[in-house]
Amino acid sequence: IALHLISKASISMRHSLYFCRNKEQCPLDGQCRAKAVVYHATISDTTETFSYIGISEPEVKKRISKHKNSMKYREHEQDTELSKKFWEMKDQGRTPVLKWKILQFARPYQNGRFNCDLCLSGGLQIVKFKDSGGLLNERTEFVSKCRHRRGFLLERAL
Secondary structure, three states: OHHHHHHHHHHHHHHHHHOOOOOOOOOOOOOOOOOOEEEEEEEEOOOOEEEEEEEEOOOHHHHHHHHHHHHHOHHHOOOOHHHHHHHHHHHOOOOOEEEEEEEEEOOOOOOOOOOOHHHHHHHHHHHHHHOOOOEOOOHHHHHOOOOOHHHHOHHHHO
């Protein structure tokens, strides 16, 4: 019985970690509190649709909030390819509409591991979407070094 209660409590705890408290306003159908995800953003208007693939190690809602900030304030226009496209569409008098979804959950970098599953998964999703046209990600995003590994380097400890 005790094991069952512990198991139910851990499932309940995991459930609360991933699901939003306000599902009506959530950009990801209630999953904005998920961590270590590869996400897909589409920006469209009546004539064109573009895609952006991103990764987020902390809660994805924090990353989406940064994207929204770069689309709210013009001085952050150059922050991401997504914000560049947003402002380009606005300058042309178009009304961009954003939609978000989680493509994949992945493990972030762990000390001692050779690679970061989160970065590799993000790169794989970029390759998958590359041929569909309208992908905003730059080639350098696919071949860049893992930024999650930096926090585990010895030079950061000194």
